[in-house]
Amino acid sequence: MGQNNKKILILGAKGMLGSELAVLLADQKPTLWDREEIDIADHNQVNDKITMLKPEIIINCAAFTAVDDCEMKKDLALQVNNQAVGYLALTAKKCGAVLVHISTDYVFNGQNKKGYAEDSKEFGPVNFYGDSKLLGEKTLQNISDRYYLIRTSWLYGKNGNNFVKTMLKLGQDKKEIKVVNDQFGKPTSALDLAKQIVYILSNNLAFGVYHATNETKEGGISWYDFAQKIFELAHLAVMVEPCASSEFLRPAKRPAHSALINSKLPPLKNWEEALREYLELKVND
Numbered sequence: 001m002g003q004n005n006k007k008i009l010i011l012g013a014k015g016m017l018g019s020e021l022a023v024l025l026a027d028q029k030p031t032l033w034d035r036e037e038i039d040i041a042d043h044n045q046v047n048d049k050i051t052m053l054k055p056e057i058i059i060n061c062a063a064f065t066a067v068d069d070c071e072m073k074k075d076l077a078l079q080v081n082n083q084a085v086g087y088l089a090l091t092a093k094k095c096g097a098v099l100v101h102i103s104t105d106y107v108f109n110g111q112n113k114k115g116y117a118e119d120s121k122e123f124g125p126v127n128f129y130g131d132s133k134l135l136g137e138k139t140l141q142n143i144s145d146r147y148y149l150i151r152t153s154w155l156y157g158k159n160g161n162n163f164v165k166t167m168l169k170l171g172q173d174k175k176e177i178k179v180v181n182d183q184f185g186k187p188t189s190a191l192d193l194a195k196q197i198v199y200i201l202s203n204n205l206a207f208g209v210y211h212a213t214n215e216t217k218e219g220g221i222s223w224y225d226f227a228q229k230i231f232e233l234a235h236l237a238v239m240v241e242p243c244a245s246s247e248f249l250r251p252a253k254r255p256a257h258s259a260l261i262n263s264k265l266p267p268l269k270n271w272e273e274a275l276r277e278y279l280e281l282k283v284n285d
């Protein structure tokens with residue numbers, strides 16, 4: 001049933017999400033490709049290499065995810081987060097493969113305090129990363145009808161940089177830090193997201209759009225709430241001072257409210273429990 005015994009290709013297999021999926025699906029010996037094996041922004045490579053491999057399921061975890069850099073490198077952002085998705089969708093169609101693609105809370109306009117359900121049309125990214133990911137969503141939906149488009153948010157995992165790792169590092173030598181308390185969203189453990197993707201595939205759920213994040217109260221939590229909990233669970237005595245986004249000007253604007261509402265999947269665990277689990281695994285690494 002589902003993904004069992006199917007030929008799976010994971011793209012971006014060394015990234016935060018891709019590496020968790022690679023471990024979870026290891027029994028099925030998925031093909032693991034990252035930048036060294038394929039440039040997903042090169043149509044010929046995508047067509048030739050994937051057609052030759054003939055996967056039945058393609059999970060695209062590759063993306064240009066450096067939100068601030070996307071403001072400076074707009075062409076690259078469009079190539080990787082939009083055009084490449086089109087190449088993958090065309091090639092998946094040609095091979096008869098299902099395409100799993102990951103998108104973001106940043107496709108929405110950031111104004112809805114309650115959050116956004118799967119069928120929300122309140123699009124309106126506030127930065128270029130969000131623009132490029134939204135275009136990627138549309139490109140996928142225009143080409144494919146055998147896809148899972150899975151939106152997630154505030155991802156942290158073992159591989160790569162993320163907010164939890166940044167806070168833990170800062171907590172080593174600072175006694176006080178300022179963290180913004182006017183941006184709200186839902187933190188998501190990459191391991192839990194990977195499990196949700198496996199659940200979708202194993203259960204042959206209907207194709208379409210899904211939201212997968214750890215659970216929070218309605219409307220999400222702030223980065224300030226998140227930082228406080230990280231220091232508490234890591235037993236670091238750091239005083240967290242709330243501040244406004246206007247004090248932390250960055251190349252890319254961030255949405256104020258970007259909580260994703262999941263109304264289709266069994267809920268993932270609460271964000272505090274997921275964070276505790278992540279920190280325990282990290283300590284035991």
Ligand SMILES: NC(=O)c1ccc[n+]([C@@H]2O[C@H](COP(=O)([O-])OP(=O)(O)OC[C@H]3O[C@@H](n4cnc5c(N)ncnc54)[C@H](OP(=O)(O)O)[C@@H]3O)[C@@H](O)[C@H]2O)c1
Binds near residue numbers: 017041156
């Ligand atoms: N991180 C978040 O907070 C977050 C939030 C919401 C949604 N998402 C989405 O979730 C998905 C997974 O994100 P992630 O954080 O796991 O990503 P990640 O850690 O940045 O991993 C992405 C991987 O893709 C590779 N890659 C980039 N461009 C490529 C190209 N042209 N060809 C082949 N490989 C390429 C990267 O290689 P290099 O490292 O060499 O560039 C990296 O190994 C993405 O679609 C992202 O947009 C992420």
